[in-house]
Amino acid sequence: MRPLPTCPLASVSPSIINHPMKIAFVGTGVMGQGMVANLLKAGHEVTVYTRTKAKADGLLALGAKWASSPAESARGADIAISMVGYPDDVEEVWRGPQGFMSAAKPGCVLIDMTTSSPALARSLAAEAAAKGFGPLDAPVSGGDRGAREGTLTIMAGGAQQDFDFAQPVFAAMGKTIVLQGAPGTGQLCKLANQIGIASGMIAMAEALAFARATGLNLETTLRSISGGGASSWALLNLAPRVLKGDFAPGFYVKHFVKDIGLALDVCREQKVSLPGLELAAKLYAEVVAAGEGDAGTQALARLYFSR
16 A cells, blocks of 8 residues: 555645655656656656657756656656646557556556546556556646646545645645546546637637737737736736747647647536537637648637737
8 A cells, every 4th residue: 555645735745745755757858848847846756758858858957857658657656647748649658558557566556647537547447546546637738837826726536545645746836726526527527628719719819810900909908908907817818928039939839729629528427518618719720821820729829919
């Protein structure tokens, strides 16, 4: 039986947070870079794998170790984390011939922090639990800034004892850390989060497009509406990037389109109609068609500006 932290949710004591763990981390992209850096800063031993080793060079300089596969990274680890692009990638990292479940030790807590399919999360959890692992789906929200600053929101699904065991790791990366329920519920909560963001991105883009079309000063308009009832995360964090012409990804359009598609899949399964989400899917498909799949989600504003 693994030792369990005694403090629930985000109220973990500093002594628990600073207790070092051996962690495997697969995926060092826009989000993974900051997450691993914070794990290292908290004193954990982190072994990383990513398809392009050069993307991990900065983390290796900070003290991370390199592995040649997910399996190698997971050998001997207390916790193994995947933070990759798509559900197929998650499945390969967990179930593949060089995946976590081929090499991790019994009792290892396996955590998928990718935004992925709730059905896949449930399937992986069942298989992992049957093999003696502790599975959690724990997608995050907060973008590149939240990853860098260690203020991510972490939405978890899985068993309480595995969630408790992972607390020192979650606490190094996030600020709002909540267990939603059984396997798959972390992913469902994240999709609810993405649905809220999708409509918020449309609101941000349309407010800026209206101000631009009517000749308003965008800087002063943003200052006013960001402080009133229209304020939102998108207005506060992404609209300033739009005004600077900064469309670099804090979160890729192509990954947001994937998330919207996953949410629409669940809507079809549950026979739920969400017109705002359907509109966001249409608009972001246009952004991708314009060649901006690798831009940040704020590129939606550029689509409006081009009309």
